[in-house]
Amino acid sequence: MLKHFLEDVQIKNKLKKQIYFYIQTHGETSKNELKKHFNVPQSTLSRMLDSLEQEQLIFMSGQGTASGGRPPMLYRVSPTAGYYFGVDLSRTHVTTVLLNANFNVLAEATFKLDKTYTPTKTIGQIIEQIEKFKNQYIGNQELIIGMGIGSVGPIDREKGVILSPESFQANGWENVEISSLLFDALKIPTYLSNGVDTAGLAEYHLGSYHNEKLLYMISGYGIRGAKIENGISSNINPGDASAWGHMMIEKNGKLCVCGNRGCLMAYSSFSAMIDEVHQVFPGMNVNDADDLVPKVNSGNGEIRRIVHRAAEYYGHGVANMVNILHPDAVILHGKLIYECDSYFEKVKETIEQSRYQKEKSLMIKRGDLGDRATAVGAGIEVLYRLVKFS
Template identity: 35%
Template sequence: MSINKTPTNRVYTYIAQRGVVSRADLMKEFDMSSSTMTRLLDDMIADKRLQESGRGSSTGGRRPILYETNPTYGYLFGLEISRIYSSMGLYDMHMNRLSAIRWKMDESMTPDVFMSKVQSAVRKFMKQHGLEQSNIVGMGVGAVGPLDRERGLILDPVYFPAQGWHNLPICERLEECLGFPVLLDNGANTALVGEHWALRSEHYQHMLYVHVGAGLRSAVMSNGQLVYGATDMEGAIGRMIIQAGNPANPGSSIDGALESFVSVHVIENEVREQNEPWSFELLVSALSAGDAVVQEKFKKAAAYLGIGLANLINVLHPEQVILGGALINAHESVFETAVEVARSHTYYYPQYKPLFSQGVLKEEAVAAGAAVMVLMQLA
């Protein structure tokens, strides 16, 4: 969906990002006359998009009126579609989460079943909070790629346990059953948007997000904006070559790609060679219980992840690096090992020291960021 933002949208977005602003702040940012700005603010107050938020400090004259967005002007849904778990949240315009739900993505979770669950949860949340369809601004979807964002399609995802997810017109299907606009982006991008929003008071401009689960996904922000390539391949980080091998044998550890060493499936397959098949949940339990074999497998994956992170950091030079996903969340040792290895291979360290974290939103990042995407584009 192509968005052509009006002056009202741009002013609203600016205020939403900063929380509370004065008219003088807006006049410095936007090229419009004083009378035009006054009229625009009056109109936004009248239609309840904005509300007054007290008075600012005086600089010699009358104390200025402060403005903020109205949290109940509308409501947003954020939906995560991932390979292991999917989730959905309902938010107000200040991104306060009102309700949330999570689903396990097993063999039964075909698109039809998933759509039914989403529709049921949307209706339940709206009833719980006394909302009408007219109150909903829209839904943002953060999904596994590859995607066609403009056409709203999930193209050819791998490792999905259920059938039917290929070439799926996800936006069209959701809009038909829900009755409000739906925007699509890959989940790594929406997670980074969500974390950037949560950290907006820190004014980070250059950020890297890496999600490690059934596959590897990444997103990059430069000068406060997401970086998009010619194709929407969020999983391209997994094809980073970290060990020279045989390019004639792609998809195995011999080809040296990062995804051959780091993912939930890699650990599952390595343990399966030595034991009975274990689910990832059982592996996480064994990791926490101190199983030496399992600990070694996770440590090895985390170390390789650290090498991949160092390669990205040495090229992109982010201020903040956020790690998420099932593998990172499995145990604190995974995050710690990956960060330790990444730092030890970061060029010009310690003079250049990017900050590492698991984010503010953590497992909610994809869904919350998808809702922020709607707020920024449709409000």
């Protein structure tokens, strides 16, 4: 079974796991491609591919394009060899997905969080959803590889603990041992990471950015970022990806929730924009992003000016990270990014104007996976943890 194969940490299994991982991350792969990449004898490679086929972890999916001679046979991961769960735990909602071994989404469910959603209530509902998916689509517990959680931070990745997150509406979210609580209830190995890391990993993996450095940025009630390279994020313990929103962009500027002045959060978060709208239009019914987006798109001049100014600050902040980290691609995620073209274009334009190496090509785009990215990436990270770090 895939679960036992991936959990096997014996040295003799390491190369076979790397071969499986390569096939998984490249979709379809020929034996010649694998031989070039791993530089192993033909007999060794053939033996391992035969073993993976016999264990029904991979299969021959068809013929590739010939380059003189017989067309190569292509290998692909068996989609029913195992299953992964991914959970997106944000300040406003929880999304759970079930993925097959090819990381196709088989099932998805979301519930919104409000001030009644304590850790106990939230984890209980996650457990209920996982059990429902397991009974409906899997049945055999041994086919479940693991579960990943992409959460707001700060977190302790290694211990699986949510430490002291900002802005949950309910109380009690400090020092929540979420990985062990879910494992105790479900007996599924559970891995915790920052939501921005898992979202970036999903875009990196499914978008085939295998040779590029990827900067993934989320803007919303918080501003978070991650650099993904070789499937590994730059964020480490205590896993506070929200710190990216507290870079200083205005000396002695607006007071931020962190107590400092001039942070990017104080100018570009949803809360900052909504506060400014209320200062200009006292009593206007703009209480969250759902209220803000239609007013920007309808052409309200003053609100659009507020939002575009926030976009400029955000663009400057992202450009700072581009200048420091030198990514090949920038992926932007957030409600305004996806739903307000003028906001996205202003952010993109500001990044281009403010970055240092203008002669270097830089892809700047919206995320392809949208709101699914964090949950899907959390499931994908289970494979990365088992293969890359074993």
